[in-house]
Amino acid sequence: MGRFDGQVVYITGIARGQGRNHAIRFAREGAAIIGMDIADRVADHTTYPPATADDLAETIKLVELEGGKVLARRGDTRDLAFQQELVADGVEQFGRLDHVVANAGILSWGLSWEQTEEQFTDLIDVNLVGTWKTLKASIPAMLEARNGGSITVISSCAGLKAMPAQVGYASSKFGLRGLAQAVAKELGDKHIRVNSVHPYAVNTPMGVEDKSAFEAFETWGRHFPSMMDHYPVASVDDLSDAVIYLATAKAVTGAEFQIDMGSSKV
Template sequence: MGRLTGKVAFITGAARGQGRAEAVRLAAEGADIIAIDIAGNPSAYVKYPEATQDELDETAKLVEEQGRGALVRQADVRDLAALEAVVRDGVARFGRLDIVVANAGIVNYGRTWEITEEQWQDLIDINLTGVWKTVKATVPTLIEQGQGGSIIITSSVAGLKGLPFLAHYASSKHGVVGLAKTLANELGEHDIRVNTVHPHGVRTGMTDGSMQEYLEQSPLLGPLYMGTLPYQVVEPEDIANMVAFLASDEGKYITGAQMRVDLGALNR
C-alpha cells in the first residue's frame, strides 16, 4: 500500500512539468487524481510553448498507468466557477477530496519599472489570485468532510528572496506564502495543513531565454541566482517528492512551513 492509498488529490497546472510529476507521484502513492490545466496560452507575455490538451490527456494516461483514476479537465485558475465545477465532478466520481496542490503558474521577465500593467496583472491574476480561487473552490469540501487534509502551494525561491527582473513573479510568490500562513492558522482546528514549496530552477521548459539577456546586461546580479550545491536545476520529480511527503501522514505535524528545494540558493 502507498502512503496515499484511498486519498484523492486536486492538482492545478497538471499538463506537464511539476504538475504532471506531482500527479504521477501521488498516483503512485495510491491517490486518485483530479487535474486541470488551461492547456492554452494564458498571457501574451508568456513566450515559452503553451501547454496543450494532448499533454493534459497524457497526464491522465500516466496516472491511469499507476492503477489510479484520473479526472482531467481544461480549466483556468482565474475562473472560480470552472474550478468549483471540476471539484464537484471529481468528488462525485471519487467520493472525497484530501489533497490540494495549487501548482499552476506562469513566469516572464522585465525590469520592475518597465513591466507593463497588463503584464503585471496577468501574472498576479494567475499566480496569486488563481491560488486563492483554488483554495476557495476546495476548502469548503475539506472542512465539510471533517477528516483533515493537506494543501500544498507552489511558491519559489523568489517567494523568499528578491530576485531581480521578477518583481511581479516575486510579489506573487511572496504573496502565496502569506496566504498559506494565514490559512494554516485558520484551518488548523480542522486538521487541514497548509504549506508552501520553494523550488529553485526546475527543468520544466518555463523559460524563454530573456532572463539570460538581462543578466548579461547586469552581471553583478547573477550571483543572486546561484545555489551552493553542484547542480544547475532540479527535476520536476524532485518537487513531487516533497509534495508527496507533505501530502502524507509523514508530514502530519507540519503546517505553515516553507519547504525549500533550492540547491542552497537561499543560504546566500
C-alpha cells in the same frame, strides 16, 4: 498498498512539468486525481513554450497507466466557477477530497518600470488570485469530508528572496507565502495542514526553456547563484518528493519548504 490508497488529490497545472509528475507520483501511491490546466498560452508576455491539450491528454494517460483514476479538464485558475464545478464533480465521482496541490503559475520577466500593466496584473491574477480561488473552491469539500488532509502551495525561492526583473513574479510569490500562512492558521484546528514549497530552477519548460531567463542571468547573475554548482537544476522528482512528504507529515504546517539548492540563502 500505497500511502494514499482511497484518498483524492486536486492538482492545478497538471498538463506537464511539476504538476504532471505530482499526479503520477500520487497515483502510483493509490490516490485518485482531480486535475486542471489551461493547456494553452496564458499570456503573450511569457517567453517559454506553453502547455498544450496534447500534454494534458498525455498526463491523463500516464496517470491511468499507474492504475490511477483521474478527472482532468482544461480551464483557468482565474475562473472560480470552473474550479468549483470541477471540484464538485471530482468529489461526486471519487467520494471525497483529501489533499490539494496549488501548482499552476506563470513566469515572465521585465524591469519594474518597463513591465506593462497587463504583464504585472496577469502575474498577480494567475499566481496569487488564481491560487486563492483554488483554495476557495477546494477547502469546503475538505471540511465537509472531515478527513483532515493537506494543502501544498507552490511558491518559489523568488517568494523568499526577490530577484531583479521579476517584480510581478516575486510579488505574486511573496503573496503566496502570506496566503499559505493565513490559511494554515485558519485550518489548524480543522486538522488540515497548509505548507508552501519554494523551488529555484526545475527541469521543466518554464525552468529551462525560457529564453528571457538566460538574458536575465547574463545581466544580473550575481543575484541568482546557488550553493550547489554541481546540481544547478532540480528534477521534478525532487519537487514531488517534497510534495509527497508534506502530504504525509502530520506534524508539519505553516512550513516554507525550500527546494532551491541554497539559492535563497546567498
